[in-house]
Amino acid sequence: IRLSAPAAIQVTVRDALNQALDEELERDERVFLLGEEVAQYDGAYKISRGLWKKYGDKRVIDTPISEMGFTGIAVGAAMAGLRPVCEFMTFNFSMQAIDQVINSAAKTCYMSAGSIAVPIVFRGPNGASAGVAAQHSQCFAAWYGHCPGLKVVSPWSSEDAKGLLKASIRDDNPVVMLENELLYGVPFEMSEQAQSKDFIVPIGKAKIERQGTHVTLVSHSRPVGHCLEAAAVLAKEGVECEVINLRTIRPMDIETVEASVVKTNHLVTVEGGWPQFGVGAEICARIMEGSAFNYLDAPAVRVTGADVPMPYAKILEDNCIPQVKDIIFAVKKALNI
Amino acid sequence: MVASRNYADFASEATFEIKKCDLHRLEEGPSTTAVMTREEGLHYYKTMQTIRRMELKSDQLYKQKIIRGFCHLYDGQEACCVGIEAAIKPTDHVITAYRAHGFTYARGVPVREILAELTGRKGGCVKGKGGSMHMYTKNFYGGNGIVGAQVPLGAGIALACKYFGKNEICLTLYGDGAANQGQIFETYNMAALWKLPCIFICENNRYGMGTSVERAAASTDYYRRGDFIPGFRVDGMDILCVREAAKFAADYCRSGKGPIVMELQTYRYHGHSMSDPGISYRTREEIQEVRSKSDPITLLKDRMVNNNLASIEELKEIDVAVRKEIEEAAQFATTDPEPPLEELGNHIYFNEPPFEVRGPNQWIRYKSVS
Numbered sequence: 001i002r003l004s005a006p007a008a009i010q011v012t013v014r015d016a017l018n019q020a021l022d023e024e025l026e027r028d029e030r031v032f033l034l035g036e037e038v039a040q041y042d043g044a045y046k047i048s049r050g051l052w053k054k055y056g057d058k059r060v061i062d063t064p065i066s067e068m069g070f071t072g073i074a075v076g077a078a079m080a081g082l083r084p085v086c087e088f089m090t091f092n093f094s095m096q097a098i099d100q101v102i103n104s105a106a107k108t109c110y111m112s113a114g115s116i117a118v119p120i121v122f123r124g125p126n127g128a129s130a131g132v133a134a135q136h137s138q139c140f141a142a143w144y145g146h147c148p149g150l151k152v153v154s155p156w157s158s159e160d161a162k163g164l165l166k167a168s169i170r171d172d173n174p175v176v177m178l179e180n181e182l183l184y185g186v187p188f189e190m191s192e193q194a195q196s197k198d199f200i201v202p203i204g205k206a207k208i209e210r211q212g213t214h215v216t217l218v219s220h221s222r223p224v225g226h227c228l229e230a231a232a233v234l235a236k237e238g239v240e241c242e243v244i245n246l247r248t249i250r251p252m253d254i255e256t257v258e259a260s261v262v263k264t265n266h267l268v269t270v271e272g273g274w275p276q277f278g279v280g281a282e283i284c285a286r287i288m289e290g291s292a293f294n295y296l297d298a299p300a301v302r303v304t305g306a307d308v309p310m311p312y313a314k315i316l317e318d319n320c321i322p323q324v325k326d327i328i329f330a331v332k333k334a335l336n337i
Numbered sequence: 338m339v340a341s342r343n344y345a346d347f348a349s350e351a352t353f354e355i356k357k358c359d360l361h362r363l364e365e366g367p368s369t370t371a372v373m374t375r376e377e378g379l380h381y382y383k384t385m386q387t388i389r390r391m392e393l394k395s396d397q398l399y400k401q402k403i404i405r406g407f408c409h410l411y412d413g414q415e416a417c418c419v420g421i422e423a424a425i426k427p428t429d430h431v432i433t434a435y436r437a438h439g440f441t442y443a444r445g446v447p448v449r450e451i452l453a454e455l456t457g458r459k460g461g462c463v464k465g466k467g468g469s470m471h472m473y474t475k476n477f478y479g480g481n482g483i484v485g486a487q488v489p490l491g492a493g494i495a496l497a498c499k500y501f502g503k504n505e506i507c508l509t510l511y512g513d514g515a516a517n518q519g520q521i522f523e524t525y526n527m528a529a530l531w532k533l534p535c536i537f538i539c540e541n542n543r544y545g546m547g548t549s550v551e552r553a554a555a556s557t558d559y560y561r562r563g564d565f566i567p568g569f570r571v572d573g574m575d576i577l578c579v580r581e582a583a584k585f586a587a588d589y590c591r592s593g594k595g596p597i598v599m600e601l602q603t604y605r606y607h608g609h610s611m612s613d614p615g616i617s618y619r620t621r622e623e624i625q626e627v628r629s630k631s632d633p634i635t636l637l638k639d640r641m642v643n644n645n646l647a648s649i650e651e652l653k654e655i656d657v658a659v660r661k662e663i664e665e666a667a668q669f670a671t672t673d674p675e676p677p678l679e680e681l682g683n684h685i686y687f688n689e690p691p692f693e694v695r696g697p698n699q700w701i702r703y704k705s706v707s
Contacts, residue, residue, distance in 0.1 A: 069523025076493020111471040113463040117687035172688040289699040
């Protein structure tokens with residue numbers, strides 16, 4: 001007799017991404033992966049483990065350390081009809097190539113009045129890791145989320161990771177997928193449906209991870225987990241948080257946030273990136289502009305990374321990223337309790 | 338037609354001695370003789386003359402403020418794009434930088450659509466969305482505004498050519514100014530490593546904006562800058578030199594040997610763009626000297642007349658026809674309506690269901706259709 005959910009299994013984010021790549025490489029021969037160490041090293045973070053062995057040099061390509069060059073090559077390949085997945089070892093290195101992402105990839109469909117498509121995925125770990133210091137810890141959600149012509153996704157769970165990567169590869173537009181290195185090893189339950197080869201998480205739709213009535217917590221990527229932890233603690237005090245996992249930064253599903261705020265009358269945004277011009281700032285601005293404003297009983301509160309370059313020492317680093325206690329504090333401020 | 342001579346009076350073709358190319362890591366270079374038929378000659382002449390007059394018309398329209406923004410003209414360099422096009426197939430791929438009107442025409446976009454794009458009208462080849470630096474057509478990827486960025490793109494197109502295995506190649510053009518961009522060296526490395534069927538073509542017109550090659554480059558032998566990639570240097574003012582060179586380079590790439598670098602020594606009569614008179618960093622005498630001794634259209638005309646491939650009258654008739662075509666195109670470009678406001682939101686994404694795009698404030702929204 002089976003008492004648990006039918007055939008749900010624990011899958012790490014890493015394995016979910018690996019499955020997505022494997023399935024999409026198999027499904028469409030125009031799909032290929034390039035980046036540093038993606039082939040023979042099995043991926044700097046082992047996301048592409050086994051793929052080079054299975055698909056060979058044509059489909060999984062190791063590049064020299066030349067971000068601007070190989071990103072441009074990937075974009076050109078997409079313009080000519082291939083479907084590249086371009087890996088940045090971390091998104092910090094994408095800054096070297098950002099001109100190709102924005103000026104060559106994002107804008108070309110518009111400039112060409114729709115005659116040239118750029119079906120490319122840029123993916124890799126984004127944001128803070130652990131002890132990697134200032135140059136390796138930046139969050140690029142706001143930077144890429146700023147630009148029309150791009151789609152930007154930010155998975156949290158394994159289901160998010162697999163479904164969004166598959167959706168991104170099948171999308172005919174340039175998609176930036178912001179993964180999180182600290183999540184790679186974390187297992188999540190994946191339903192039978194999510195294990196299917198055609199499982200897609202639609203781009204542009206947020207997910208309500210937890211229903212609540214007193215306050216709306218909106219987040220993306222790893223902080224979604226912190227929000228759920230905070231919600232569990234707050235529930236014991238009688239505060240029920242609705243936790244929204246944005247999943248997509250651009251186009252942002254503000255409608256789901258609005259509907260939630262109309263219900264709860266309180267809003268707290270949580271992100272790992274810096275506060276100025278961040279994802280939370282955008283959410284607050286849009287809530288102000290929309291139907292939900294009149295339902296707010298208090299100003300929205302943002303929880304973000306500290307407004308400094310990331311320091312190295314653990315005690316400093318720990319206090320630069322939003323922790324569960326910061327989220328709880330913010331909720332209580334919003335609710336004035 | 339008032340040609341005073343019957344076409345049967347002309348030779349059907351002639352053979353020309355052309356300049357030998359300087360070689361880098363090559364045992365032999367392009368042929369030093371070129372055969373040109375009468376039909377080819379007339380076609381090259383008409384095409385180059387059309388580009389010349391189109392660019393001069395653009396100059397005029399710009400000064401009348403009917404063309405706005407950036408306008409980088411190609412007059413003087415016509416032999417490059419026409420010679421290249423003569424050597425390759427329509428199924429080959431071309432990408433260049435912002436001085437792109439000549440290639441846009443050579444790759445098949447009609448003059449009226451080029452001029453209407455410059456004047457920002459809905460009949461422009463990209464509906465007025467791109468402008469001077471962003472014109473595209475089949476197997477022509479622009480028109481790119483960021484100096485040097487088109488070079489990795491071109492190598493990527495070449496990668497796709499190799500991937501699909503249809504024996505196509507990509508010609509990737511850049512200027513003497515762009516030749517110092519780091520991403521070009523990154524691209525050389527990967528193109529050579531992966532044997533991409535990419536012809537890197539440096540259109541060396543001696544000046545990167547206002548900076549002469551001597552002031553910008555420690556080595557002005559642009560055909561050698563690919564180091565481990567073979568290269569050669571070509572007289573870019575002689576259309577037959579360009580054609581033979583491009584044929585040689587195309588054969589090289591198609592044979593699977595990998596990339597090759599081709600430097601075209603050419604010249605632009607206009608300044609860098611319409612806002613540059615082009616005389617603060619070079620002399621009027623220099624410009625005049627090139628015009629009188631090396632003009633690509635004059636060179637071709639002299640060759641044809643002196644070798645009995647065409648008469649002066651016949652070529653004059655072509656001039657008249659070209660002028661008429663340009664006038665009509667300009668008429669279209671100045672009377673066609675601007676794109677409708679609705680166009681503002683379109684083509685953000687490809688193959689996407691319609692959605693809304695925000696305007697200057699939250700109440701102004703535009704529909705975005707793919």
